[in-house]
Amino acid sequence: MRALALVLRRLVWFPPTLLGLLAVTFVISRVIPADPVALVAGETATPAQVAALRSQLGFDRPLPVQFVDYVGRLARGDLGTSLYTTRPIADDLASRLAATIELTLVAMALSVLVGIPLGVVSALWRNSVLDHALRVITVSGLAIASFWLGIMLQLLFAMRLGWTPLNGRLAGFPPRGVTGLYLVDAVLAGDWAAFTAALGHIALPAATLAFPALATLVRFTRAGVLEVMQSGFVLYERAMGLPPSVIVWKYILRSALTSTVTQIGLLFGILLAGAVVTETVFDWPGIGTYAVNSIIRSDYNAVMGFTVWAGTIFLAVNLLVDLAHTVVDPRERMS
């Protein structure tokens, strides 16, 4: 019952927080600019054109009315129309979602599969040369600018060594498939040439995204394992003569990973909301690149549509992480 109440309380807070987020984006787009209509109309518009557009967009009505209208349209999934592509922004985002999801999944898989074992090893051999070396890597991971790391990887692996393509998602036609994830589609279609090509394209952007995430996971795993190693049940299991590998990989890891799991969720949310900078560097045709192109073209509607989308996704993922946490960790239910 306790768990249920907690879940309900989280769910109840979701709509107001979302509404608050919409209020913030509304203020940014309608209230902060001196004249949002002039911004939309562009610099060459005549005053008459601006006035016509103002009443057409409904910007001549009181702000509260505009806000209700804004929320109402968002509730119907209408993020507005892009000034550049003249298509609904929701459609633009949807057509780019698969690319962002694929990149996020590969990056997260990379950082989890490498980061968690490294974190465990780092904790087991605390203060060893290996631990210190790993600490240098994790500290670097949190201090390096993604866009710079991406450019340096391009410089070395794509330009100098020629091992990977410079940017993009695939040179030729995408493999036929239903998921829109090129790696999965290529496997399903048995098209190994396309699979290798897609893998080559995703390698550098995924590595760029994975590096800071990996650094975070190593830190949290190391801290979690060190904490659990000092607890009584580990001493007991040692005394019972359980093999160290079983104690570490089965018992310690399971109770040490709670905070790591939360971090994985948060990182996933951040990356799914649009890896704005990394996608831009690699011309990855995902949501992040769309956002940046919209900035460059001053496609104001699209930038706001992206902000709403990113906020909603991030909120939803956080909610799921919290709920999962409650289900997995009994201690959460008690407090």
Added chain:
Amino acid sequence: MRGALFVLARLARDRSALVGLVLILALALAALLAPVLATHPGDVFEIHPAKRLQPPGAQHLFGTDRMGSDIYSRLLYGARITILIGVIAVGASLAIGVPVGLAAGYYHSWASDLLMRVSDIFLAVPQVVLAIAIAQTLGPSLPNVILALSVTYWPWFARLVYAETRSLEKEVFIESTAALGASPLRLIALHVLPNVASPIIVRASIGMGFTILTAAALGFLGLGPPPPTPEWGRTIAESREFLPDAWWYAAAPGLAIFLTVMGFNLLGDGLRDVLDPRIRRAGGAVRASAVNADV
């Protein structure tokens, strides 16, 4: 004063904190002495098309850029912009977030809940996304970058101070001071604030690194101060069309960002170890740097 000396002495014994301190001092010196250290101080504004894209050498330590300006000299002046952005943005975030957190934590009313919900909204979106939206709306300039970063960073301080204040309220010394008739303002300023100062200081150091990283990302995306401002992120963006030949053009400013952010992160971690004994006792707990992806 003795407290500060104690903290410094402890920091000096922690090797990585010391490295952080040295990096930050180097940055501060670079910014302060830019006119003296720069080999071509005029190159912030001057261009020399005949000397464009020259590799690093005795004449130009880090080479020249697409305008033939000396990259090393421009980096030194860029340090001033970096420090300016970091200090003002984190300062403003402190000025908003700390009072909000103290008030919301001390008083139990609907207003406390409202304040915390408002900060939750800002924390609900990746900082770089909101900062992009604000900077885009206001237009690319230095004050607008600082504004965008401050507006999106203060909730971190509000959350932190709120949680720390709430955890203090059951303490005997707070209750007894209140029973002696101390006014809320006196209680908050003289008794609560000093006890929540440590986590604030740690967070501020980490926040400097984080803010500088986000500012560089904004500059890279073209939302920072316009050229010819020698902002580091923008310099990296400019360099891209000249790769792979002019590798130094991209490498030098990226390294400057890296070392600066590293300095603040290491110092923040070290400060946490010194100021927050709870963490030390737990044995190798998570160090302070926040989750940071894609900036």
